[in-house]
Amino acid sequence: MKRILLLFLGSLCAVSVVTAQTATPQWRPSYxxxxxKNWLNDxxxxIFINGVYHLYYQHNPFExxxxxxxxxxxxxxxxxxWKHLPVAIPEIETPDTTTWIFSGSIVADAKNTSGFGKDGKAPLVAIYTADQPKQKKETQALAYSNDGGTTFTQFKGNPVIDLGLKDFRDPNVFWHEPTGKWVMAVALPAAHKIQFYSSGDLKKWDLLSEFGPQGYTRHVWECPFIVPLPVDGNPGKIKWLMMVSSGGERHPAFMQYFVGDFDGKTFKSDTPDKTILTVDHGDTFxxxxxxxxPDRHTLIGWLMPGKGExxxxxxxxSIPRDLGLVTTADGIRLVQRPAQLVTAALERLPAExxxxxxxxxxxxxxxxxKTGKFEENCWWLEVEFDVSKAGRQGVRLAADPEKKTFIEAGYDPGKKQLYVDCRTAEKDRKEPQNLFQVADLKAKNGKIKLRVLFDRSSLExxxxxxxxxxxxxxYPQANARQLWLFSDAGSGATxxxxxxxMTGI
Structure with missing residues (x-):
């Protein structure tokens, strides 16, 4: 995305300056x-087809x-x-211009509405933003695959939507059964708007409506999507969840969400105009x-590397996350849990x-x-604390033997906050305002459940x-590998x- 060029060439990360050339296997995630090799972002x-999950991603194949x-x-x-495959859609070089393949989505065109299929098989169709940096222009384009998503052919009629704009990106497309149309959500970043288009063939698109500005508008909007979800697990009560990525003053990684209704043409938000609903309270998602x-929507996001080389x-x-909506005293709110498929795999791990x-x-x-067990900074912890008494409780991870540096993830019952504290360990790799990160969270029946996923350099x-x-x-030092539980609630805490x-996964 163009935003990455702006953010990472700025003061926060300066990726155009010297990049690390020393191998860092101690920070390579396992799960x-x-x-x-090389750069990865969005x-x-x-897409899930024939029992296989396909992940495509923004990638620099050369650097x-x-x-x-x-x-x-x-x-x-x-x-x-994961099985790594060759680059699926490379950048396009012609004598006149360079086209970079920015973010987008893929659909399985089961009815062959596009006409791209052959031999009676449904094609996969990628809808992406074609960024032309020399022309300072972004349009929406198509590429299609008839070999199961390994290789793609560019549509000769590209672009399929061209508004003549510098910033116009990130199409997310799905089939809307009630209207019998393809629907696209795509961002007008500087205007803080999401446009909705419809199509019968993925080639010709008609503007349906616009949503925004609303909520957080102090930075560009991009990477939108919208999905229907049952509220409290009730299939008779469906609301639509829309997410938008924005960046922000505190850090370049910020996502907000809206809950409302979508009729195939217009999204109407139930979220009050000035209310900002945060997807993830950290500085990287x-x-x-x-x-x-078929039975759920499973989110996967980029963990933005920031200053870490x-x-x-x-x-x-990120770890894939199943999405849900629940009713709270404040209204309908988002919940995210590590994907069922992943958590089921944990139970099948060997006893050791x-x-x-x-x-x-x-x-x-x-x-x-201890020696030979849970000391590789690569583990998954699920813990439930009794927080009815005063005092913080949680885990100290990536601790050195003298505990002079460590990262603390825990709960503060006095402030009713979940928190991650990196102040002793990450001063050189984080902006000062992101060394201590919090999220409001209320205990249930005096208990707090934490899932702490630490994978050598990522912490969720x-x-x-x-x-x-x-x-x-x-980014822990080589000797910082200890894991502790702690409690300030008294010596009898359990x-x-x-x-x-999770090593070797």
Whole structure:
């Protein structure tokens, strides 16, 4: 996306300056997706077909920094283990111009409405933003595949939507059964608007409506999507969830969401105009879009690397998250939980990779890692604390043996906040305002559930089954590998605990 060029060539990251050339395997994730080498950003075209999850992504095939935007490609059957495939849609070079393949989506054209299919098979159609940096122009374009998504052919009639604008991007397309049309959500970034278009053949598009400005408007809007979700699991009560990525003053990774109704033409938000609903309260989760599955929508996002330099790769994806809507005292709100497919795989891990206790004594603190077990900064922890007494509780991770540096993820019952504290460990790699990150969260019956996913450099913390999430990136020193539980609530503190060793996934 063009926004990445603006953000990362700015003061926050300065990717055009010297980039790391020393290998950093200690920070390479085990169960979060990375490209084999070189730069990665936005997920594109996530689609599930014939039992296989396809992930396409913004990729520079030549360098470990942003540029030469193309679509990388990988596949998986469990959203944990990935098979890397060749670049699916490369940048286009002609004597007159360069076209970079910016973000977009893929649909399975089951009825062959586009006419791109052959031999009676449904084609896959990619709808993406064609960015022409020399012309300072963005349009929407098509490419299609008849080999299951491995290679794509550019549509000779491109572009399919051209407004003559510098910033006009990120088409997200789905089939709307009630109207029998394809629907596209696409961003007018500077105007803080999402446009909706419809088409019968993916080639000719008609403008339906616009949404916005609303909510957070102090930075551009991009990477929109809209999906229907049952409220409280009730299929008779459907609301539509729309997400928009925006960046912001505190950090360049910020996403907001709206809840409302969509009739195939217009989205009407139930969210008050000035209310800002935050998807993730950390400083790294961005540009997320979902797999549209038969029984759920599973979100995957880019974990923006910020100042962290890694080599020979840079950038990673979040853990896939199942989306839901629940009724709260404040209205209908988003919940995000690690995907069911992923959590089911945890239970199948061998016994030596699991530690489970229904009543684990913490005291003031308890060391969980030891030689040969849970000491590789690559684990998944699920813990429930009794927070009816005063005092913070949580985990200290990436701690050095003297505990002079560590990262703390926990809950503060006095402030009713989930938090991630990186102040002792990440001063050189984070903006000062992002060293301590919080999300409001209320206890349930005096209890707080935490899911803490630490994968060598990525940290995702889910509070109370995904009512609040904080995601960030950290870069521990070589000897900082200890994992502790702690409690300020008294020496008799206990918790229920599940801990999984994720090395080798």
């Amino acid at each position: 979060h997706f990375t490209a084999p 997920p594109n075209g996530p 470990n920094k942003w540029g030469h935007m193309s679509w990388g490609h990988a596949t998986s059957t469990d959203l944990l283990r 961005y540009a997320a879009i979902p797999y549209r599955l 890694t080599f020979p790769w840079r950038g990673q994806m 990779k699991k530690f489970i206790s229904k009543s684990f004594t913490i005291g003031k603190e308890k060391l969980l890692s 913390v889910f509070g109370n089954d995904g009512e609040a999430v904080i995601s960030t990136l950290v 918790a229920s605990l599940k801990l999984f060793d």
